[in-house]
Amino acid sequence: MPDATDVVDLPGLPAEQEAAPARRGGATGALGRWLGLGFAPGLAAVVLLAAWEVWVRARDVQEYLLPPPSAVAQALADEPMRYIDASRLSLTAAMGGLLIASAGAFALAVVMAHSRPLERALYPPALMLKVTPIVAIYPLFTIWFGFGIWPKMLIAALITFFPMLVNAVIGLRSVDPQAYDFMRSLDASRWQVFWRLRLPSSLPYVFAALRISVPLSLIGAVVAEFLSGTSGMGQLILIANGDFDTPALFGAVVVLAALGVTLTGAVSYLERRVLTWHESSRGV
Amino acid sequence: MTVTTAAVEVRGLTHRYDSGRETLLALDGVNLDVGEGEFVSLVGPSGCGKTTLLRAVAGLLQPSTGSVGVLGTTPDDARARRVLGLVTQDPGLLPWRSVVANVRLPLEVTGASADVDALLRRVGIERFAGYYPRQLSGGMRQRVALARALAHGPRLLLMDEPFGALDELSREAMRVELLRLWERERISVLFVTHSIREAVLLSDRVVVMSGTPGRVVDEVPVDLGRPRTPALEETAAFAALVSRVRAGLGGQPW
Numbered sequence: 001m002p003d004a005t006d007v008v009d010l011p012g013l014p015a016e017q018e019a020a021p022a023r024r025g026g027a028t029g030a031l032g033r034w035l036g037l038g039f040a041p042g043l044a045a046v047v048l049l050a051a052w053e054v055w056v057r058a059r060d061v062q063e064y065l066l067p068p069p070s071a072v073a074q075a076l077a078d079e080p081m082r083y084i085d086a087s088r089l090s091l092t093a094a095m096g097g098l099l100i101a102s103a104g105a106f107a108l109a110v111v112m113a114h115s116r117p118l119e120r121a122l123y124p125p126a127l128m129l130k131v132t133p134i135v136a137i138y139p140l141f142t143i144w145f146g147f148g149i150w151p152k153m154l155i156a157a158l159i160t161f162f163p164m165l166v167n168a169v170i171g172l173r174s175v176d177p178q179a180y181d182f183m184r185s186l187d188a189s190r191w192q193v194f195w196r197l198r199l200p201s202s203l204p205y206v207f208a209a210l211r212i213s214v215p216l217s218l219i220g221a222v223v224a225e226f227l228s229g230t231s232g233m234g235q236l237i238l239i240a241n242g243d244f245d246t247p248a249l250f251g252a253v254v255v256l257a258a259l260g261v262t263l264t265g266a267v268s269y270l271e272r273r274v275l276t277w278h279e280s281s282r283g284v
Numbered sequence: 285m286t287v288t289t290a291a292v293e294v295r296g297l298t299h300r301y302d303s304g305r306e307t308l309l310a311l312d313g314v315n316l317d318v319g320e321g322e323f324v325s326l327v328g329p330s331g332c333g334k335t336t337l338l339r340a341v342a343g344l345l346q347p348s349t350g351s352v353g354v355l356g357t358t359p360d361d362a363r364a365r366r367v368l369g370l371v372t373q374d375p376g377l378l379p380w381r382s383v384v385a386n387v388r389l390p391l392e393v394t395g396a397s398a399d400v401d402a403l404l405r406r407v408g409i410e411r412f413a414g415y416y417p418r419q420l421s422g423g424m425r426q427r428v429a430l431a432r433a434l435a436h437g438p439r440l441l442l443m444d445e446p447f448g449a450l451d452e453l454s455r456e457a458m459r460v461e462l463l464r465l466w467e468r469e470r471i472s473v474l475f476v477t478h479s480i481r482e483a484v485l486l487s488d489r490v491v492v493m494s495g496t497p498g499r500v501v502d503e504v505p506v507d508l509g510r511p512r513t514p515a516l517e518e519t520a521a522f523a524a525l526v527s528r529v530r531a532g533l534g535g536q537p538w
Contacts, residue, residue: 157538178376185370187363188393196389200380212299277380277416 067247072254075247082236083255087237089232091259093149093221098213105161107204109168113191113198119169130162134220138227147230156220160213164206171205172198204278207271214263218256290353291440291472292318292341297350299336310336311347312497314323318440323466323473324488327529333498334476338444341474342368355439357452362440366394369471373445375429377417383428384413390436393396398435406465407431423454427461441473447482460484460514467511482531484510492532502532 049069055061056068063071076083108126112119134155141151175197183193225234233252240248294316301308310333318324326334339345340352343359353533354362362368371415377386387400404410407427417425426446433441447455459482466473466486477483483490492502506525516522 176374176376176378178372178374179378181339181342181344181372182370182376183389183393184344184434185363185368185442186366186390186393192393196392197378197511200378276420 010283025101026054034238047077059134064246067250071247072250075245075251076254079248083233083251086231086233086236086252087255087259089149090218090221090256093152093232094156094217096149096153096156097220098160098210098217100153100208101157101159101161101217102164102213103158105164106168108164109172109202110194112165112169115170124163126162129158135223135227138224141224147228149227149231150282152221152224152232156217157222163212163216163261164209167205167209168202171202174205175201204275206266207275210267211264211271212266215260216259218263222256290317290357291320291322291503292324293351293353294337295351296412297337297340297347297352298455299333299340299345299347311340312489312499314350314493314498315494316491316500318474319474320472323475323486323488325475325477325485326493327374327477327480327525327533328493328498329495329533332493332495334478334493336343336498337493338442338474338476342370343441345396353373366396366436367439369433369436369441371426371429371433371441371446372445372518375417375425375432375446375458377425377428377432377486381416383409383415383417383420384416385431386428387431387435390432394436395434398437400435403431403435406434408461418529421454422450423458424455426450426458430462430465438473441471443473443475445476445478447479448477455482458515462486463512464532480526480529481517484508484522484529485514485517488531490525490530494534500528501534504528504532 053068053070053110056066067075108122112122137158138151138155141154145151145154174194179197180193183197188196222234222237225232227234227239229235229238233256237249237252240246240252294314297311297314297316298309299311301310314333314337316324316326316337326337328334336345340347341354341359342352343363348514352359355365355367357365378389381389384400384404387403390396391398391400396454401410401413404413407430409424409427409431412420412428417428420428430445447458450458475483475486480490481497484504487506490504490506492504493499494501504525508521508525
Protein backbone atom coordinates (compact mmCIF):
# COMPACT_ATOMS: atom_id res chain seq x y z
CA MET A 1 0.00 0.00 0.00
CA PRO A 2 2.00 2.95 -1.21
CA ASP A 3 -0.35 5.42 0.44
CA ALA A 4 0.85 4.41 3.82
CA THR A 5 4.36 5.70 3.42
CA ASP A 6 3.11 8.88 1.84
CA VAL A 7 0.78 9.39 4.68
CA VAL A 8 3.18 8.54 7.44
CA ASP A 9 6.10 10.51 6.11
CA LEU A 10 4.15 13.64 5.39
CA PRO A 11 5.75 16.46 7.34
CA GLY A 12 3.75 17.98 10.11
CA LEU A 13 4.15 21.43 11.53
CA PRO A 14 7.67 22.77 11.65
CA ALA A 15 7.16 22.93 15.42
CA GLU A 16 7.48 19.23 15.90
CA GLN A 17 10.56 18.85 13.78
CA GLU A 18 12.49 21.58 15.42
CA ALA A 19 11.17 21.12 18.90
CA ALA A 20 12.62 17.65 19.34
CA PRO A 21 16.33 18.50 19.60
CA ALA A 22 15.61 21.65 21.56
CA ARG A 23 13.52 19.98 24.22
CA ARG A 24 16.35 18.61 26.30
CA GLY A 25 18.54 21.67 26.01
CA GLY A 26 17.24 23.62 29.02
CA ALA A 27 17.51 27.42 28.91
CA THR A 28 19.61 27.75 25.76
CA GLY A 29 17.47 25.12 24.08
CA ALA A 30 14.30 27.03 24.94
CA LEU A 31 15.84 30.25 23.68
CA GLY A 32 16.99 28.55 20.52
CA ARG A 33 13.54 27.11 20.08
CA TRP A 34 11.94 30.50 20.61
CA LEU A 35 14.31 32.08 18.12
CA GLY A 36 13.90 29.30 15.63
CA LEU A 37 10.15 28.86 15.91
CA GLY A 38 8.79 32.22 16.86
CA PHE A 39 11.17 34.97 16.11
CA ALA A 40 12.58 34.22 12.67
CA PRO A 41 9.30 33.24 10.98
CA GLY A 42 7.57 36.12 12.78
CA LEU A 43 10.10 38.58 11.47
CA ALA A 44 9.81 37.15 7.99
CA ALA A 45 6.03 37.52 8.14
CA VAL A 46 6.24 41.13 9.31
CA VAL A 47 8.68 42.01 6.55
CA LEU A 48 6.52 40.30 3.95
CA LEU A 49 3.34 42.00 5.11
CA ALA A 50 5.06 45.40 5.25
CA ALA A 51 6.39 44.94 1.72
CA TRP A 52 2.92 43.93 0.53
CA GLU A 53 1.33 46.97 2.19
CA VAL A 54 3.90 49.37 0.77
CA TRP A 55 3.77 47.90 -2.71
CA VAL A 56 -0.04 47.97 -2.90
CA ARG A 57 -0.14 51.59 -1.73
CA ALA A 58 2.77 52.72 -3.91
CA ARG A 59 1.32 51.15 -7.06
CA ASP A 60 -2.20 52.15 -6.08
CA VAL A 61 -3.52 48.64 -6.72
CA GLN A 62 -7.32 48.34 -6.75
CA GLU A 63 -8.58 46.86 -3.48
CA TYR A 64 -10.80 44.29 -5.20
CA LEU A 65 -7.71 42.93 -6.97
CA LEU A 66 -5.33 42.84 -4.04
CA PRO A 67 -6.21 44.50 -0.77
CA PRO A 68 -3.38 45.66 1.52
CA PRO A 69 -2.98 43.68 4.77
CA SER A 70 -4.38 46.63 6.68
CA ALA A 71 -7.65 46.39 4.76
CA VAL A 72 -7.87 42.68 5.48
CA ALA A 73 -7.28 43.34 9.17
CA GLN A 74 -9.94 46.05 9.03
CA ALA A 75 -12.42 43.65 7.45
CA LEU A 76 -11.79 41.13 10.23
CA ALA A 77 -12.05 43.79 12.95
CA ASP A 78 -15.26 45.32 11.54
CA GLU A 79 -17.34 42.18 11.67
CA PRO A 80 -15.66 39.66 13.97
CA MET A 81 -18.92 37.81 14.67
CA ARG A 82 -19.44 37.15 10.98
CA TYR A 83 -16.18 35.18 10.91
CA ILE A 84 -16.67 33.56 14.29
CA ASP A 85 -20.16 32.31 13.45
CA ALA A 86 -19.06 31.04 10.06
CA SER A 87 -15.99 29.31 11.54
CA ARG A 88 -18.11 27.69 14.19
CA LEU A 89 -20.29 26.09 11.54
CA SER A 90 -17.35 25.02 9.41
CA LEU A 91 -15.50 23.68 12.44
CA THR A 92 -18.52 21.69 13.58
CA ALA A 93 -18.85 20.13 10.15
CA ALA A 94 -15.10 19.43 9.89
CA MET A 95 -14.61 18.04 13.40
CA GLY A 96 -17.88 16.13 13.38
CA GLY A 97 -16.92 14.54 10.09
CA LEU A 98 -13.41 13.78 11.32
CA LEU A 99 -14.79 12.15 14.44
CA ILE A 100 -17.28 10.00 12.53
CA ALA A 101 -14.65 8.99 9.96
CA SER A 102 -11.91 8.28 12.50
CA ALA A 103 -14.13 6.16 14.70
CA GLY A 104 -15.60 4.30 11.75
CA ALA A 105 -12.28 3.82 9.98
CA PHE A 106 -10.56 2.60 13.13
CA ALA A 107 -13.32 0.12 13.86
CA LEU A 108 -13.12 -1.16 10.29
CA ALA A 109 -9.33 -1.28 10.54
CA VAL A 110 -9.58 -3.51 13.62
CA VAL A 111 -11.67 -5.95 11.61
CA MET A 112 -9.36 -5.77 8.60
CA ALA A 113 -6.20 -6.12 10.68
CA HIS A 114 -7.50 -9.37 12.12
CA SER A 115 -8.56 -10.97 8.87
CA ARG A 116 -6.71 -11.00 5.57
CA PRO A 117 -9.78 -12.19 3.60
CA LEU A 118 -11.86 -9.36 5.04
CA GLU A 119 -9.09 -6.92 4.27
CA ARG A 120 -8.95 -8.12 0.69
CA ALA A 121 -12.73 -7.87 0.43
CA LEU A 122 -13.05 -4.42 1.97
CA TYR A 123 -9.98 -2.71 0.61
CA PRO A 124 -11.21 -2.22 -3.00
CA PRO A 125 -14.43 -0.41 -2.07
CA ALA A 126 -12.48 1.73 0.40
CA LEU A 127 -9.95 2.54 -2.30
CA MET A 128 -12.73 3.37 -4.72
CA LEU A 129 -14.12 5.77 -2.19
CA LYS A 130 -10.71 7.36 -1.96
CA VAL A 131 -10.16 7.90 -5.67
CA THR A 132 -13.69 9.12 -6.30
CA PRO A 133 -13.79 12.92 -6.35
CA ILE A 134 -15.89 13.45 -3.24
CA VAL A 135 -17.37 16.69 -4.56
CA ALA A 136 -19.18 14.66 -7.19
CA ILE A 137 -21.14 12.93 -4.45
CA TYR A 138 -22.31 16.11 -2.82
CA PRO A 139 -25.50 16.68 -4.87
CA LEU A 140 -26.58 13.20 -3.86
CA PHE A 141 -26.03 14.12 -0.24
CA THR A 142 -28.22 17.19 -0.54
CA ILE A 143 -30.99 15.00 -1.96
CA TRP A 144 -30.62 12.57 0.94
CA PHE A 145 -29.78 14.86 3.81
CA GLY A 146 -30.91 18.34 2.75
CA PHE A 147 -28.90 21.48 3.30
CA GLY A 148 -28.15 21.30 7.02
CA ILE A 149 -24.89 20.40 8.73
CA TRP A 150 -25.14 16.66 7.97
CA PRO A 151 -24.17 16.59 4.29
CA LYS A 152 -21.16 18.82 5.10
CA MET A 153 -20.12 16.61 7.96
CA LEU A 154 -20.38 13.58 5.72
CA ILE A 155 -18.20 15.16 3.06
CA ALA A 156 -15.59 15.90 5.72
CA ALA A 157 -15.98 12.31 6.92
CA LEU A 158 -15.58 10.81 3.46
CA ILE A 159 -12.46 12.79 2.74
CA THR A 160 -10.76 11.80 6.01
CA PHE A 161 -11.89 8.19 6.12
CA PHE A 162 -9.23 6.64 3.93
CA PRO A 163 -6.07 8.04 5.54
CA MET A 164 -7.26 6.81 8.92
CA LEU A 165 -8.25 3.40 7.57
CA VAL A 166 -4.95 2.72 5.83
CA ASN A 167 -2.81 3.98 8.68
CA ALA A 168 -4.81 2.19 11.33
CA VAL A 169 -4.63 -1.15 9.48
CA ILE A 170 -0.87 -0.81 9.09
CA GLY A 171 -0.51 0.40 12.67
CA LEU A 172 -2.52 -2.46 14.08
CA ARG A 173 -0.40 -4.89 12.06
CA SER A 174 2.91 -3.28 12.94
CA VAL A 175 3.38 -5.21 16.14
CA ASP A 176 6.84 -6.27 17.21
CA PRO A 177 6.95 -9.98 16.21
CA GLN A 178 9.03 -10.86 19.26
CA ALA A 179 6.56 -9.19 21.60
CA TYR A 180 3.78 -10.99 19.77
CA ASP A 181 5.57 -14.35 20.12
CA PHE A 182 6.08 -13.69 23.81
CA MET A 183 2.39 -13.03 24.32
CA ARG A 184 1.50 -16.11 22.29
CA SER A 185 3.84 -18.22 24.41
CA LEU A 186 1.63 -17.17 27.33
CA ASP A 187 -1.50 -18.15 25.40
CA ALA A 188 -2.70 -14.53 25.54
CA SER A 189 -6.21 -14.03 24.19
CA ARG A 190 -6.90 -11.96 21.08
CA TRP A 191 -8.36 -9.30 23.29
CA GLN A 192 -5.22 -9.19 25.49
CA VAL A 193 -3.02 -8.98 22.41
CA PHE A 194 -5.22 -6.24 21.00
CA TRP A 195 -5.39 -4.18 24.14
CA ARG A 196 -1.79 -4.56 25.32
CA LEU A 197 0.05 -4.80 22.00
CA ARG A 198 -1.87 -3.87 18.85
CA LEU A 199 -3.61 -0.77 20.07
CA PRO A 200 -0.51 0.95 21.53
CA SER A 201 1.51 -0.11 18.47
CA SER A 202 -1.02 1.57 16.19
CA LEU A 203 -1.02 4.93 17.94
CA PRO A 204 1.91 6.50 16.04
CA TYR A 205 0.09 5.65 12.80
CA VAL A 206 -3.21 6.93 14.11
CA PHE A 207 -1.63 10.25 14.98
CA ALA A 208 0.05 10.45 11.59
CA ALA A 209 -3.37 9.92 10.03
CA LEU A 210 -4.89 12.62 12.23
CA ARG A 211 -2.24 15.11 11.18
CA ILE A 212 -3.27 14.50 7.56
CA SER A 213 -6.97 14.33 8.28
CA VAL A 214 -7.39 17.50 10.29
CA PRO A 215 -6.62 19.89 7.41
CA LEU A 216 -8.46 17.57 5.01
CA SER A 217 -11.59 17.75 7.12
CA LEU A 218 -11.52 21.56 6.90
CA ILE A 219 -11.16 21.34 3.14
CA GLY A 220 -14.08 18.94 2.98
CA ALA A 221 -16.31 21.15 5.09
CA VAL A 222 -15.51 24.34 3.18
CA VAL A 223 -15.92 22.69 -0.21
CA ALA A 224 -19.30 21.34 0.85
CA GLU A 225 -20.29 24.81 1.98
CA PHE A 226 -19.21 26.20 -1.39
CA LEU A 227 -21.39 23.70 -3.14
CA SER A 228 -24.45 24.29 -1.01
CA GLY A 229 -23.82 27.96 -0.41
CA THR A 230 -25.92 27.83 2.73
CA SER A 231 -23.57 28.21 5.67
CA GLY A 232 -20.09 28.51 7.12
CA MET A 233 -16.87 29.87 5.77
CA GLY A 234 -17.63 28.47 2.33
CA GLN A 235 -20.73 30.58 2.09
CA LEU A 236 -18.92 33.61 3.51
CA ILE A 237 -16.30 33.30 0.80
CA LEU A 238 -18.96 32.91 -1.91
CA ILE A 239 -20.77 36.03 -0.75
CA ALA A 240 -17.57 38.06 -0.42
CA ASN A 241 -16.61 36.92 -3.88
CA GLY A 242 -19.97 37.95 -5.35
CA ASP A 243 -19.67 41.36 -3.70
CA PHE A 244 -16.10 41.84 -4.93
CA ASP A 245 -15.38 42.24 -1.20
CA THR A 246 -11.83 40.98 -1.58
CA PRO A 247 -10.67 42.06 1.91
CA ALA A 248 -13.40 39.87 3.43
CA LEU A 249 -12.34 37.06 1.12
CA PHE A 250 -8.77 37.38 2.32
CA GLY A 251 -10.07 37.59 5.88
CA ALA A 252 -11.82 34.25 5.45
CA VAL A 253 -8.64 32.70 4.07
CA VAL A 254 -6.65 34.02 7.02
CA VAL A 255 -9.18 32.65 9.49
CA LEU A 256 -9.22 29.24 7.79
CA ALA A 257 -5.43 29.11 7.74
CA ALA A 258 -5.35 29.97 11.44
CA LEU A 259 -7.87 27.23 12.16
CA GLY A 260 -5.83 24.71 10.23
CA VAL A 261 -2.63 25.63 12.01
CA THR A 262 -4.27 25.59 15.43
CA LEU A 263 -5.91 22.21 14.91
CA THR A 264 -2.79 20.60 13.49
CA GLY A 265 -0.80 22.07 16.37
CA ALA A 266 -3.27 20.62 18.83
CA VAL A 267 -2.88 17.16 17.28
CA SER A 268 0.92 17.46 17.41
CA TYR A 269 0.74 18.54 21.03
CA LEU A 270 -1.50 15.61 21.90
CA GLU A 271 0.81 13.28 20.00
CA ARG A 272 3.83 14.44 21.96
CA ARG A 273 1.98 13.95 25.23
CA VAL A 274 0.69 10.50 24.37
CA LEU A 275 3.65 9.08 22.46
CA THR A 276 6.51 9.97 24.78
CA TRP A 277 7.85 6.46 24.26
CA HIS A 278 7.82 6.80 20.51
CA GLU A 279 8.94 10.40 20.21
CA SER A 280 12.58 9.96 21.09
CA SER A 281 13.08 7.26 18.49
CA ARG A 282 11.68 9.64 15.91
CA GLY A 283 13.24 12.87 17.13
CA VAL A 284 16.78 12.17 15.93
CA MET B 285 20.84 -36.12 37.18
CA THR B 286 17.69 -38.17 37.63
CA VAL B 287 15.11 -37.48 35.02
CA THR B 288 11.50 -37.92 36.09
CA THR B 289 9.36 -36.24 33.42
CA ALA B 290 10.94 -35.03 30.24
CA ALA B 291 10.70 -31.27 29.91
CA VAL B 292 11.05 -31.58 26.17
CA GLU B 293 10.63 -34.71 24.05
CA VAL B 294 10.95 -34.23 20.31
CA ARG B 295 10.62 -37.25 18.01
CA GLY B 296 11.21 -37.38 14.29
CA LEU B 297 10.55 -33.71 13.81
CA THR B 298 10.55 -32.58 10.19
CA HIS B 299 9.59 -29.15 9.04
CA ARG B 300 9.33 -27.65 5.58
CA TYR B 301 8.87 -24.01 4.78
CA ASP B 302 6.76 -23.50 1.68
CA SER B 303 7.30 -20.31 -0.24
CA GLY B 304 5.35 -20.64 -3.45
CA ARG B 305 7.40 -22.79 -5.80
CA GLU B 306 10.20 -23.67 -3.43
CA THR B 307 10.16 -25.71 -0.28
CA LEU B 308 12.95 -25.48 2.22
CA LEU B 309 13.58 -28.48 4.42
CA ALA B 310 14.46 -26.76 7.70
CA LEU B 311 14.41 -29.74 10.02
CA ASP B 312 14.85 -33.38 9.03
CA GLY B 313 13.99 -36.10 11.53
CA VAL B 314 15.20 -34.33 14.65
CA ASN B 315 15.08 -36.01 18.06
CA LEU B 316 15.71 -33.95 21.15
CA ASP B 317 15.31 -34.45 24.88
CA VAL B 318 15.58 -32.02 27.71
CA GLY B 319 15.24 -33.53 31.17
CA GLU B 320 13.43 -31.88 34.00
CA GLY B 321 15.83 -29.34 35.51
CA GLU B 322 18.35 -29.86 32.73
CA PHE B 323 20.12 -27.09 30.81
CA VAL B 324 20.48 -28.08 27.16
CA SER B 325 22.04 -25.97 24.44
CA LEU B 326 21.43 -26.22 20.73
CA VAL B 327 24.48 -25.26 18.72
CA GLY B 328 24.73 -25.02 14.98
CA PRO B 329 25.46 -22.73 12.07
CA SER B 330 23.05 -20.01 11.06
CA GLY B 331 20.03 -21.38 9.25
CA CYS B 332 20.33 -24.90 10.65
CA GLY B 333 16.82 -24.81 12.03
CA LYS B 334 17.66 -24.12 15.68
CA THR B 335 15.08 -21.39 15.91
CA THR B 336 12.51 -23.46 14.03
CA LEU B 337 13.03 -26.25 16.53
CA LEU B 338 12.67 -23.90 19.49
CA ARG B 339 9.53 -22.34 18.03
CA ALA B 340 8.03 -25.79 17.53
CA VAL B 341 8.73 -26.57 21.18
CA ALA B 342 7.15 -23.24 22.18
CA GLY B 343 4.03 -24.07 20.20
CA LEU B 344 4.58 -21.03 18.00
CA LEU B 345 4.96 -23.18 14.89
CA GLN B 346 3.16 -26.30 13.74
CA PRO B 347 5.78 -28.76 12.44
CA SER B 348 5.13 -30.62 9.19
CA THR B 349 5.59 -34.04 10.78
CA GLY B 350 6.86 -35.55 14.00
CA SER B 351 5.85 -35.12 17.59
CA VAL B 352 6.75 -32.59 20.24
CA GLY B 353 6.09 -33.22 23.92
CA VAL B 354 6.53 -30.49 26.49
CA LEU B 355 6.31 -31.29 30.20
CA GLY B 356 4.22 -34.35 29.47
CA THR B 357 1.77 -32.61 27.17
CA THR B 358 1.55 -30.83 23.81
CA PRO B 359 3.20 -27.44 23.19
CA ASP B 360 -0.22 -25.80 22.80
CA ASP B 361 -1.38 -27.24 26.06
CA ALA B 362 1.87 -26.15 27.70
CA ARG B 363 1.21 -22.59 26.49
CA ALA B 364 -2.31 -22.75 27.85
CA ARG B 365 -0.94 -23.93 31.20
CA ARG B 366 1.46 -20.97 31.19
CA VAL B 367 4.52 -23.07 31.93
CA LEU B 368 6.75 -21.63 29.20
CA GLY B 369 9.12 -18.69 29.50
CA LEU B 370 10.43 -17.20 26.26
CA VAL B 371 13.51 -15.03 25.73
CA THR B 372 14.48 -14.01 22.20
CA GLN B 373 17.50 -12.24 20.74
CA ASP B 374 15.51 -9.09 20.15
CA PRO B 375 13.72 -9.09 23.49
CA GLY B 376 10.47 -7.56 22.17
CA LEU B 377 9.90 -5.38 25.22
CA LEU B 378 6.97 -3.01 24.98
CA PRO B 379 8.49 0.45 24.48
CA TRP B 380 5.54 2.27 26.07
CA ARG B 381 5.93 0.31 29.30
CA SER B 382 8.50 0.88 32.01
CA VAL B 383 10.76 -1.98 33.09
CA VAL B 384 8.51 -2.95 35.96
CA ALA B 385 5.38 -2.74 33.77
CA ASN B 386 7.08 -4.94 31.16
CA VAL B 387 7.88 -7.52 33.82
CA ARG B 388 4.25 -7.37 34.98
CA LEU B 389 2.93 -8.17 31.48
CA PRO B 390 2.88 -11.96 31.93
CA LEU B 391 1.18 -11.53 35.29
CA GLU B 392 -1.56 -9.46 33.67
CA VAL B 393 -1.98 -11.98 30.88
CA THR B 394 -1.96 -15.10 33.03
CA GLY B 395 -3.51 -13.72 36.20
CA ALA B 396 -0.59 -15.13 38.20
CA SER B 397 0.91 -13.10 41.01
CA ALA B 398 4.56 -12.63 41.88
CA ASP B 399 6.83 -10.38 43.87
CA VAL B 400 7.97 -8.18 41.01
CA ASP B 401 10.49 -6.26 43.12
CA ALA B 402 12.16 -9.51 44.14
CA LEU B 403 12.15 -10.57 40.50
CA LEU B 404 13.92 -7.37 39.45
CA ARG B 405 16.48 -7.90 42.23
CA ARG B 406 17.07 -11.47 41.07
CA VAL B 407 18.28 -10.26 37.68
CA GLY B 408 19.96 -7.13 39.05
CA ILE B 409 17.73 -4.43 37.55
CA GLU B 410 15.92 -3.17 40.65
CA ARG B 411 17.45 0.29 40.19
CA PHE B 412 15.96 0.55 36.71
CA ALA B 413 12.37 -0.33 37.58
CA GLY B 414 11.00 3.01 36.35
CA TYR B 415 13.16 3.21 33.22
CA TYR B 416 11.85 2.68 29.70
CA PRO B 417 13.45 0.10 27.39
CA ARG B 418 14.98 2.75 25.12
CA GLN B 419 16.89 4.13 28.13
CA LEU B 420 18.60 0.79 28.77
CA SER B 421 21.64 -0.91 27.26
CA GLY B 422 21.22 -4.16 25.33
CA GLY B 423 22.39 -6.18 28.33
CA MET B 424 19.96 -4.48 30.66
CA ARG B 425 17.13 -5.08 28.22
CA GLN B 426 17.95 -8.78 28.16
CA ARG B 427 17.84 -8.83 31.96
CA VAL B 428 14.36 -7.31 31.74
CA ALA B 429 13.42 -9.94 29.17
CA LEU B 430 14.71 -12.64 31.52
CA ALA B 431 12.77 -11.26 34.48
CA ARG B 432 9.67 -11.04 32.28
CA ALA B 433 10.12 -14.64 31.10
CA LEU B 434 10.37 -15.84 34.72
CA ALA B 435 7.58 -13.70 36.19
CA HIS B 436 4.71 -16.15 35.86
CA GLY B 437 6.79 -19.04 37.23
CA PRO B 438 7.45 -21.11 34.09
CA ARG B 439 8.84 -24.66 34.28
CA LEU B 440 10.63 -24.51 30.93
CA LEU B 441 12.70 -21.58 29.79
CA LEU B 442 13.17 -21.28 26.02
CA MET B 443 16.00 -18.95 25.04
CA ASP B 444 16.71 -18.13 21.40
CA GLU B 445 20.17 -16.59 21.10
CA PRO B 446 19.33 -14.29 24.00
CA PHE B 447 22.83 -12.77 24.07
CA GLY B 448 23.40 -12.83 20.31
CA ALA B 449 23.08 -9.07 19.83
CA LEU B 450 25.22 -8.08 22.81
CA ASP B 451 28.80 -6.92 22.85
CA GLU B 452 31.36 -9.37 24.25
CA LEU B 453 31.56 -7.80 27.72
CA SER B 454 27.78 -7.70 28.22
CA ARG B 455 27.62 -11.23 26.90
CA GLU B 456 30.13 -12.42 29.46
CA ALA B 457 28.24 -10.65 32.25
CA MET B 458 24.94 -12.14 31.13
CA ARG B 459 26.40 -15.66 31.03
CA VAL B 460 27.56 -15.30 34.62
CA GLU B 461 24.19 -13.86 35.59
CA LEU B 462 22.31 -16.70 33.93
CA LEU B 463 24.59 -19.33 35.52
CA ARG B 464 24.07 -17.82 38.96
CA LEU B 465 20.31 -17.63 38.46
CA TRP B 466 19.92 -21.10 36.96
CA GLU B 467 22.13 -22.87 39.48
CA ARG B 468 19.80 -21.58 42.20
CA GLU B 469 16.51 -22.33 40.48
CA ARG B 470 17.24 -25.33 38.26
CA ILE B 471 14.37 -24.85 35.87
CA SER B 472 14.59 -26.71 32.57
CA VAL B 473 16.26 -24.66 29.86
CA LEU B 474 16.50 -25.05 26.11
CA PHE B 475 19.12 -22.57 24.99
CA VAL B 476 19.83 -21.78 21.34
CA THR B 477 23.20 -20.23 20.55
CA HIS B 478 25.86 -20.22 17.90
CA SER B 479 28.63 -19.72 20.41
CA ILE B 480 30.32 -23.03 21.23
CA ARG B 481 32.01 -21.67 24.35
CA GLU B 482 28.78 -20.23 25.63
CA ALA B 483 27.02 -23.54 25.12
CA VAL B 484 29.72 -25.51 26.92
CA LEU B 485 29.98 -23.07 29.82
CA LEU B 486 26.25 -23.00 30.53
CA SER B 487 24.94 -26.44 29.68
CA ASP B 488 24.56 -29.91 31.08
CA ARG B 489 24.44 -31.15 27.51
CA VAL B 490 25.19 -29.62 24.13
CA VAL B 491 23.19 -30.77 21.11
CA VAL B 492 25.07 -30.12 17.90
CA MET B 493 23.15 -29.49 14.69
CA SER B 494 24.23 -29.31 11.06
CA GLY B 495 22.82 -26.98 8.49
CA THR B 496 20.28 -27.34 5.69
CA PRO B 497 18.47 -29.53 6.34
CA GLY B 498 18.80 -29.27 10.10
CA ARG B 499 19.83 -32.52 11.69
CA VAL B 500 21.22 -33.44 15.08
CA VAL B 501 24.78 -34.64 14.46
CA ASP B 502 26.15 -35.00 17.98
CA GLU B 503 25.29 -34.74 21.64
CA VAL B 504 28.02 -33.75 24.06
CA PRO B 505 27.44 -34.20 27.80
CA VAL B 506 29.21 -31.48 29.74
CA ASP B 507 30.54 -33.11 32.91
CA LEU B 508 32.17 -30.05 34.40
CA GLY B 509 30.33 -29.88 37.72
CA ARG B 510 28.65 -26.89 39.25
CA PRO B 511 28.74 -24.10 40.18
CA ARG B 512 30.60 -22.86 37.17
CA THR B 513 32.50 -19.64 36.65
CA PRO B 514 34.13 -18.10 33.57
CA ALA B 515 37.51 -19.25 34.99
CA LEU B 516 36.48 -22.71 33.87
CA GLU B 517 37.06 -21.61 30.29
CA GLU B 518 40.83 -21.74 30.91
CA THR B 519 40.85 -25.43 31.84
CA ALA B 520 41.89 -28.32 29.64
CA ALA B 521 38.61 -30.15 30.24
CA PHE B 522 36.71 -27.16 28.88
CA ALA B 523 38.98 -26.92 25.85
CA ALA B 524 38.46 -30.63 25.16
CA LEU B 525 34.69 -30.23 25.22
CA VAL B 526 34.86 -27.20 22.93
CA SER B 527 36.98 -29.23 20.49
CA ARG B 528 34.50 -32.06 20.53
CA VAL B 529 31.56 -29.75 19.78
CA ARG B 530 33.56 -28.09 17.05
CA ALA B 531 34.40 -31.46 15.55
CA GLY B 532 30.68 -32.25 15.54
CA LEU B 533 30.08 -29.12 13.56
CA GLY B 534 32.36 -30.55 10.91
CA GLY B 535 35.34 -28.26 11.32
CA GLN B 536 33.47 -25.24 10.06
CA PRO B 537 35.37 -22.05 10.73
CA TRP B 538 34.24 -20.54 14.03
